[in-house]
Amino acid sequence: MPTLDRQDNVFVLDLGDGENRFHPDWIASANAALDEVEKAEGPRALVTAATGKFYSNGLDLDWLFAHADQHDTYVVSVHELFARMLSLPVITVAALQGHTFAAGAMFSLAHDFRVMRADRGYWCLPEADINIPFTRGMSALIQSRLTPRSAHEAMLTARRYAGGDALAADIVDRAVDEDSVRSTAIEIAQAQAAKAGDTLGTIKARMYAPALTTLRDTTNPLG
Numbered sequence: 001m002p003t004l005d006r007q008d009n010v011f012v013l014d015l016g017d018g019e020n021r022f023h024p025d026w027i028a029s030a031n032a033a034l035d036e037v038e039k040a041e042g043p044r045a046l047v048t049a050a051t052g053k054f055y056s057n058g059l060d061l062d063w064l065f066a067h068a069d070q071h072d073t074y075v076v077s078v079h080e081l082f083a084r085m086l087s088l089p090v091i092t093v094a095a096l097q098g099h100t101f102a103a104g105a106m107f108s109l110a111h112d113f114r115v116m117r118a119d120r121g122y123w124c125l126p127e128a129d130i131n132i133p134f135t136r137g138m139s140a141l142i143q144s145r146l147t148p149r150s151a152h153e154a155m156l157t158a159r160r161y162a163g164g165d166a167l168a169a170d171i172v173d174r175a176v177d178e179d180s181v182r183s184t185a186i187e188i189a190q191a192q193a194a195k196a197g198d199t200l201g202t203i204k205a206r207m208y209a210p211a212l213t214t215l216r217d218t219t220n221p222l223g
Contacts, residue, residue, distance in 0.1 A: 001016060001025065001026060001029045002014060002015050002016060002026065002029045002030045002033055003016075003033075004033040004036060004037075007186060008190065009042075009043045009044050009045060009190060009193035010044070010045050010046070010047055010186050010189045010190050010193065011033075011036075011037045011040075011044060011045070011046045011047070012046075012047045012048075012049060012182075012186065013030070013033050013034075013037075013046060013047070013048045013049070014048075014049055014050060014051060015030075015048060015049070015050040015055065015056055016050060016051070017050070017051040017052040018052065018054065019054045019056070019057040020050055020054055020055065020056040020057065020104065021056070021057050021058060021059065021060040021061075021063075022056075022058065022059050022060050022078055022081075022103055023060040023063055024060075024063070024074065024077065026060070027077050027078070027081055030081060031081065031084070034046075034084060034085070034088065037088070037090060038088070038089065038090075042196075043193040043194045043196055044090055044193055044196045045090050045091040045092070045093070045189035045190065045192055045193040045196065046088065046090050046091070046092045046093070046189065047092075047093045047094075047095055047182070047185045047186050047189050048092070048093075048094050048095065048107075048111065049094075049095035049097065049181075049182050049185065050095075050097060050098060051097075052098060053098045053099060054098045054099045054100075054101075054104070055094070055095075055096045055097060055098050055099065055100040055104055055108065055121075056100060056101070056103070056104025056105075056107060056108075057099065057101050057102065057104055058101050058102030058103030058104040058105070058106075058107075059078065059102060059103045071222065072221050072222060075135060075221040075222055076218050076221045078103060079135070079137040079138075079215045079216070079221060080215070080216070081107070082106060082107065082110045082137070082138075082141050082215055083110075083137075083211075083212050083215040083216050085107065085110035085111060086110040086141065086204065086208050086211065086212060086215070087201060087204045087205050087208065087212055088201070088204070089196060089197055089198060089200050089201030089204070090193075090195075090196040090200065091112050091113075091188075091189055091192035091193065091195055091196070091200070092110075092111040092112045092113070092189075093111060093112065093113045093114070093115065093185040093186075093188050093189045094107075094108040094111040094113070094114045094115070094185070095115050095181045095182045095184075095185035095186075096108060096114060096115065096116040096117065096121065096123065096172065096181065097117050097121070097178065097181045097182065098117070098120075098121045099121050099122055099124075100116075100121070100122070100123045100124070101122070101123075101124050101125075101126060102124070102125065102126055102127065102130075103138075105123050105124060105125050106125070106138055106141055106142060108123070109141060109142060109145040109146070109171075110141060110145075112192075113173045113174075113185075113188055114166075114171070114172040114173055114174075115172065115173065115174040115175075115176060115181055115184045115185045115188070116163040116166055116167070116172040116174070116175050116176075116181070117163055117175070117176070117177075117178050117181050118162075118163035118164060118175040118176055118177060119163065119177070119178065120162075120178070121162070121163065122160040122161060122162060123160075123161045123166045123171055123172070124154075124158060124159065124160045124161065125142070125154045125155055125158060126158045127155070127158065128155070128156060128157065128158045129158040134155065135221060135222060135223065136214050136217075136220075136223050137211075137214050137215040137217070137221065139155075140210065140211040140214040140215065141211050141215060142154070142155060143211075144208055144210070144211040146169075146170065146171065147169075147170055150169040150170055150171060153169070154169075154171070163175035163176075173188075174188075
C-alpha cells in the first residue's frame, strides 16, 4: 500500500515495493495521501516513488477480471485518480526507479515532471500488444502530455522506452543514475514548492481542461 512521508516541504508518496497495481484498496490509500497533501498549508510539493523493480504495472487485471460487474466503477476510480493528480494544486514529480507500464505510465504522465532511471527499467504503453484499447479518458491524458509524434509511437507500437530513449522522446524530463532518481525528483519538487496553492491549481485546470473533462465524464468510462 502507498505510504506518505515528508521531507521539509516535499511530501514523498511511496507507491510500494511490489508491482503497485491499481487495486481498489491501493487507489483508496493513494487518495487518502493526496487528501493530506491538499489540506496541508504553506509551501509544499509532491514526489511519488516506489521501491523495487516496479514503479507501477498499472491496472489490477486479476481483480478486474474477477469483478466484471464493477468494470465501469473501477475505471471511473482510475480516471478520477489521473484527473486528481493532473490538477493537483502543488508541483508533482514522478521518480521512476523501475518499470512503468500501462496505467502506471499514464499515472506518471499526470505528474508535472518525471525523473527516470537511465540504465534499467522501461516506460511503456503496451495496450496495442495486450489487446486492451485506451479509454477516451486515457487517450486524452496521454495526448495532452506527450508530443503528437511521441504519443503516436507510444500508443500504436507499444514501444518500451529505456531512460535515454524516454528522455529523447520528451516522455521524461531527466534520466539519471539509480541512486539519484528519488533525490533528483525531490530536488525538483523542493525548488517549486512555493508555487503550491489555488493559483497553481487554476492554471493546471485551465491548461488541461479538455483532458480533465474527458477523464471526469462518468457516462461511458469504457468508451
